[in-house]
Amino acid sequence: MNPTRKRRLWTVALTLLAAAAAAVMITLALQANRSYLVTPSQVLAGDIPDNGRFRLGGIVKEASVRRSEGSLDVDFVITDRLEDVAVRYSGVLPDLFREGQSVITEGHLEGQRFIADEVMAKHDETYRPVELEKALIEAREKRDAEQADDKQTYDKRPNGDAVQ
Amino acid sequence: MIPELGQVALILALLVAILQFALPLWGAQRGNAALMAVARPAAYAQLSLVLLAFVLLSVAFARQDFSVLYVANNSNSLLPMHYRITAVWGAHEGSLLLWALVLSLWTGAVARFSRSLPPEVISRVLAVLGLVAIGFISFMLFTSNPFERLLPAAVEGRDLNPLLQDPGFIIHPPMIYMGYVGFSVAFAFAIASMLDGRMDRAWVRWSRPWTNVAWAFQTLGIVLGSWWAYYELGWGGWWFWDPVENGSFMPWLVGTALLHSQAVTEKRGSFRNWTLLLAIAAFSLSLLGTFIVRSGVLTSVHSFAADPARGVFILVFLAIIVGGSLLLYALRTPPANDGKPFAPLSRETLLMINNLLFSAAAAMVLIGTLAPLLFEALNLGRISVGPPFFGLQFGILMAPVVLLMPFGPFTRWQREYANRYLPLLRFALTAAVLALVLAWLLGDAFTLKSYAGVGLSIWIIAGTLRYAWQRLKSTASLNGETAGMLLAHLGLGVFVAGVLLVESLGVERDVALAPGASSEINGYRFEFQGVERVQGPNYRADRGDLRVFDGDREIARLHPEKRAYASGGQIMTEAAIDPALHRDLYVALGERLDARGDGATVETNSWSLRVYVKPFVRLIWLGGLLMMVGGFVAAADRRFRRPRAERPEEPAEAA
Numbered sequence: 001m002n003p004t005r006k007r008r009l010w011t012v013a014l015t016l017l018a019a020a021a022a023a024v025m026i027t028l029a030l031q032a033n034r035s036y037l038v039t040p041s042q043v044l045a046g047d048i049p050d051n052g053r054f055r056l057g058g059i060v061k062e063a064s065v066r067r068s069e070g071s072l073d074v075d076f077v078i079t080d081r082l083e084d085v086a087v088r089y090s091g092v093l094p095d096l097f098r099e100g101q102s103v104i105t106e107g108h109l110e111g112q113r114f115i116a117d118e119v120m121a122k123h124d125e126t127y128r129p130v131e132l133e134k135a136l137i138e139a140r141e142k143r144d145a146e147q148a149d150d151k152q153t154y155d156k157r158p159n160g161d162a163v164q
Numbered sequence: 165m166i167p168e169l170g171q172v173a174l175i176l177a178l179l180v181a182i183l184q185f186a187l188p189l190w191g192a193q194r195g196n197a198a199l200m201a202v203a204r205p206a207a208y209a210q211l212s213l214v215l216l217a218f219v220l221l222s223v224a225f226a227r228q229d230f231s232v233l234y235v236a237n238n239s240n241s242l243l244p245m246h247y248r249i250t251a252v253w254g255a256h257e258g259s260l261l262l263w264a265l266v267l268s269l270w271t272g273a274v275a276r277f278s279r280s281l282p283p284e285v286i287s288r289v290l291a292v293l294g295l296v297a298i299g300f301i302s303f304m305l306f307t308s309n310p311f312e313r314l315l316p317a318a319v320e321g322r323d324l325n326p327l328l329q330d331p332g333f334i335i336h337p338p339m340i341y342m343g344y345v346g347f348s349v350a351f352a353f354a355i356a357s358m359l360d361g362r363m364d365r366a367w368v369r370w371s372r373p374w375t376n377v378a379w380a381f382q383t384l385g386i387v388l389g390s391w392w393a394y395y396e397l398g399w400g401g402w403w404f405w406d407p408v409e410n411g412s413f414m415p416w417l418v419g420t421a422l423l424h425s426q427a428v429t430e431k432r433g434s435f436r437n438w439t440l441l442l443a444i445a446a447f448s449l450s451l452l453g454t455f456i457v458r459s460g461v462l463t464s465v466h467s468f469a470a471d472p473a474r475g476v477f478i479l480v481f482l483a484i485i486v487g488g489s490l491l492l493y494a495l496r497t498p499p500a501n502d503g504k505p506f507a508p509l510s511r512e513t514l515l516m517i518n519n520l521l522f523s524a525a526a527a528m529v530l531i532g533t534l535a536p537l538l539f540e541a542l543n544l545g546r547i548s549v550g551p552p553f554f555g556l557q558f559g560i561l562m563a564p565v566v567l568l569m570p571f572g573p574f575t576r577w578q579r580e581y582a583n584r585y586l587p588l589l590r591f592a593l594t595a596a597v598l599a600l601v602l603a604w605l606l607g608d609a610f611t612l613k614s615y616a617g618v619g620l621s622i623w624i625i626a627g628t629l630r631y632a633w634q635r636l637k638s639t640a641s642l643n644g645e646t647a648g649m650l651l652a653h654l655g656l657g658v659f660v661a662g663v664l665l666v667e668s669l670g671v672e673r674d675v676a677l678a679p680g681a682s683s684e685i686n687g688y689r690f691e692f693q694g695v696e697r698v699q700g701p702n703y704r705a706d707r708g709d710l711r712v713f714d715g716d717r718e719i720a721r722l723h724p725e726k727r728a729y730a731s732g733g734q735i736m737t738e739a740a741i742d743p744a745l746h747r748d749l750y751v752a753l754g755e756r757l758d759a760r761g762d763g764a765t766v767e768t769n770s771w772s773l774r775v776y777v778k779p780f781v782r783l784i785w786l787g788g789l790l791m792m793v794g795g796f797v798a799a800a801d802r803r804f805r806r807p808r809a810e811r812p813e814e815p816a817e818a819a
Binding site: 022026029030063065066067068069070071072090091092093095096 | 726736737759761766
């Protein structure tokens with residue numbers, strides 16, 4: 001093998017090695033960054049990630065917000081209109097946190113209650129987290145399928161939540 | 165009448181852009197001087213027409229013409245005049261018009277300040293810029309017309325997004341666009357040189373000042389955006405790795421690589437093909453950035469306009485520009501490299517490492533930004549890629565940059581000897597160690613990260629100053645290029661200190677306070693006075709009142725607000741900040757902590773507040789501004805103004 005060809009071979013080999021290393025690193029890093037958005041139905045079905053930490057999304061149930069005067073602690077219920085999960089949070093709630101509006105929380109389960117350390121509401125009236133939208137639609141479709149036998153009619157837009 | 169005039173101006177601008185693209189390009193291929201001579205007048209005509217359209221849209225906003233759909237959607241009779249004007253670029257259609265205007269400004273500047281270039285080169289460059297203009301103006305006319313009528317006219321407008329009713333927003337988008345679009349000049353020069361087929365080093369020299377200016381504007385735009393997000397979004401963060409931020413950051417990273425690679429190609433002839441590729445990549449990523457912000461494909465704070473149909477147009481346009489230029493690159497680039505050879509230890513090698521790291525960082529950001537889309541498209545599940553991923557990966561890639569940077573200027577072209585670094589090492593390492601000792605003695609609650617911030621920052625700053633001193637000793641003056649480089653490198657040193665210190669020492673605390681109560685955070689006592697109702701021009705606000713004490717001394721009075729805008733009912737948190745170089749005190753008003761439960765509410769005077777103490781956060785933007793100044797200073801180097809003949813030239817960077 002002549003020196004030029006040998007050098008070229010080395011260059012190609014090293015380039016491939018570097019590319020492979022980069023691909024592996026990035027895949028691993030992305031895997032570690034998987035974050036699951038879970039709906040209340042999934043929580044009750046026990047369908048949550050192994051490490052216990054996840055994001056819970058849904059709608060803040062009407063008349064579920066509770067707080068004692070002057071306290072940062074707040075309790076509320078997140079619902080996907082099928083199942084409910086009680087949530088506790090301590091801190092400043094986002095501007096757009098409202099009963100009947102969608103919300104995403106991050107934290108872990110303690111018994112039956114979700115302890116959130118972060119609460120995110122949608123950014124403005126037209127914006128909704130796409131992934132939450134999908135999760136809610138999936139939950140609804142599941143219910144539709146279950147109820148198909150009963151031939152029950154069902155309003156696709158409960159509570160005026162327009163699907164974009 | 166005015167909107168129709170604007171529409172006509174845009175249509176004419178499109179026709180002129182077609183002429184500006186087709187005739188000079190044809191003329192350059194054929195060597196026809198008359199056709200080539202069309203380029204300059206066409207560029208000026210296009211500038212005048214797009215400017216006219218822009219002014220007419222501004223007039224429609226100023227006069228509150230709610231029969232124009234775009235005005236009705238983004239203005240309101242209560243909106244103050246200065247925000248009516250900036251509302252022009254507050255949403256999709258108008259920001260495209262701004263894009264087109266900035267492009268025609270750059271085009272006009274190239275036409276004006278390139279008299280000394282050969283006619284074939286300048287006509288090809290202007291033709292390529294014309295092609296880009298065709299894409300953007302027809303995008304506007306066919307999918308997002310800012311002059312579309314709303315008949316019957318709306319009685320009242322929907323108002324500008326309150327997030328955008330802010331002084332920071334007045335200048336942030338134009339500056340970002342100056343950067344985005346500015347990379348089109350380097351791109352056009354690269355394409356022209358490939359069409360030309362000669363590919364000598366001259367094109368790099370001509371495009372260098374333009375790249376520097378574009379990069380400087382891009383830097384300024386990113387700094388302004390970061391600063392705006394910091395005080396306006398009320399989360400106290402300065403960078404969120406949000407897709408839109410990434411969209412502006414990728415061209416910046418590739419642009420940084422391009423600046424350095426252009427220096428090598430101009431001076432040594434090496435990396436020529438690589439420089440071409442970077443010029444293509446920088447502009448392609450600028451287009452991608454525009455696409456990310458404006459298509460709504462990626463959900464984000466910034467995606468005000470969500471319309472996939474427009475996304476398809478940009479995708480096709482992107483495919484034509486990127487695919488076309490890469491095809492040209494594949495066909496027209498000679499495999500041979502005419503650069504001078506260099507040893508493993510040389511300035512070329514260091515700049516090559518710089519290029520590898522910055523390109524890798526841009527690729528990493530690109531992958532991280534697009535990964536959620538790809539995972540979903542390939543049914544691999546949903547992922548969210550956020551600060552943990554970007555922060556770690558970016559840190560890994562930038563650590564060598566920070567460590568190697570001071571060596572760069574000291575290193576000579578072609579070959580360098582390791583022992584010549586001794587003076588640098590002695591000086592910069594001593595300075596860094598002294599700074600660390602000082603930090604250890606004076607610093608409070610310092611972590612490893614804070615020490616790293618101090619050490620690395622002083623390493624860069626001392627190393628850079630040591631080089632400046634050596635240069636001044638031997639030549640008694642610095643040329644613009646060197647001075648600009650040193651300023652930008654110092655800027656990075658300042659930036660690194662800001663980032664690592666604020667990340668390691670910053671404090672965030674949620675507190676509940678009744679009037680008269682106070683809370684002690686990081687040695688500062690925040691005393692809550694209460695909240696009052698105030699009326700703004702187009703909003704009502706709850707206005708908090710806090711006195712901040714350092715010991716017994718009152719050092720600041722803060723008034724954070726929570727605003728409810730009259731139209732749309734949007735709620736906005738207006739944080740109150742007491743800025744200083746060594747720390748920011750930052751307070752955001754939460755909500756009134758009424759007792760709630762069982763459907764009943766008992767009112768109270770207690771409020772929740774989020775308080776931040778942010779040490780040295782200003783250094784982040786100060787460092788960015790230094791980098792920007794460096795970019796402009798380098799572009800102003802007189803050497804760039806005498807491209808060929810010795811006769812004096814107009815400045816080539818007054819864009």
